[in-house]
Amino acid sequence: MEADGAVNMGALREELRAALEADERHARENSAKLRAVRQRVGSYEEFRDIVLASHLRPLEKKDKMGNKRNVLWNPCAGHTRELFLHVNKPSESPQLPRTSAEFYRDWRRCLKSSKEKYQLLLKLEGKALSRIFQAELGFGLLGEFLTVLAENVCHEDKDAVLQILQSLSSTKRFGLNLDLLSTSEKESTRDLFRKLQSMSGGYWSPGHPSGKAEEEAHSTDTSLQKEAEERRVMELMRCYQAS
Numbered sequence: 690m691e692a693d694g695a696v697n698m699g700a701l702r703e704e705l706r707a708a709l710e711a712d713e714r715h716a717r718e719n720s721a722k723l724r725a726v727r728q729r730v731g732s733y734e735e736f737r738d739i740v741l742a743s744h745l746r747p748l749e750k751k752d753k754m755g756n757k758r759n760v761l762w763n764p765c766a767g768h769t770r771e772l773f774l775h776v777n778k779p780s781e782s783p784q785l786p787r788t789s790a791e792f793y794r795d796w797r798r799c800l801k802s803s804k805e806k807y808q809l810l811l812k813l814e815g816k817a818l819s820r821i822f823q824a825e826l827g828f829g830l831l832g833e834f835l836t837v838l839a840e841n842v843c844h845e846d847k848d849a850v851l852q853i854l855q856s857l858s859s860t861k862r863f864g865l866n867l868d869l870l871s872t873s874e875k876e877s878t879r880d881l882f883r884k885l886q887s888m889s890g891g892y893w894s895p896g897h898p899s900g901k902a903e904e905e906a907h908s909t910d911t912s913l914q915k916e917a918e919e920r921r922v923m924e925l926m927r928c929y930q931a932s
Contacts, residue, residue: 707788711824714789718828737871740828785812789821796830807841810834811849815856822860831857831866832874835929839881847888850881851921858928867930875931882922882931889918 721740786792800806813821834857842850857863870878926932 703788707790707821708824710788710790714827715825737829737869785809785817786821789824789827792821793827796833803837803840806833806837810837810853811846814849815852818853819856819859822857825862826857826860826866828866828869831863832870832877835870835881836874836877839877839884842881842884842888844888847885851885851925854925854929858925878929878931882926882929885922886919889915889922 718740725740786795795809796806800809810818834853838850838853860866923932
């Protein structure tokens with residue numbers, strides 16, 4: 690609703706489109722899972738690859754022979770440099786993804802390095818991720834997020850990473866996505882929380898309090914802040930089964 694009581698049709702259309710995309714993706718991935726079970730795949734990695742590739746379609750004869758124009762089969766490949774400039778150009782505000790479809794496009798095609806993916810997560814923050822994935826977090830993404838965060842987390846980004854973890858834990862089917870993490874992704878999750886635990890504390894400012902009373906007050910505030918941070922990390926560790 691707008692302030693004057695009118696319905697925001699643009700927002701409703703975006704929400705409906707995101708929900709339809711999530712439903713379509715969920716049905717497609719479920720079908721791929723059933724197909725993988727029927728094929729009796731030999732490992733979890735093979736099972737996961739089948740599900741992650743469920744959106745791909747085989748080339749038909751007309752795709753290979755019917756049109757002789759010099760058209761790239763993957764248009765994104767021809768514009769890689771342009772896409773990277775769009776995301777990382779410092780002089781302009783990058784267009785952040787607003788829907789799950791836009792996020793998948795950037796995450797899968799445009800961002801190639803772990804550092805670039807990490808920066809996208811930080812720019813979106815927890816609230817935006819919750820909105821984008823309000824219908825459902827796509828299969829395999831949780832493990833990829835945790836791996837990227839574990840590889841790049843630093844002390845300056847600690848609060849933002851904790852907020853991202855908190856938001857992801859509230860997405861639908863979080864427990865199922867957690868159960869489907871691979872062995873390496875579970876180890877990355879434990880590694881991420883080990884790093885976050887080691888970063889807890891360290892709230893002293895560069896300057897020193899001038900008096901004893903100020904020093905004691907500062908010490909008390911720091912201790913309380915540290916305890917609150919440690920509790921938050923421990924709660925998330927239990928949530929992510931990383932303890």
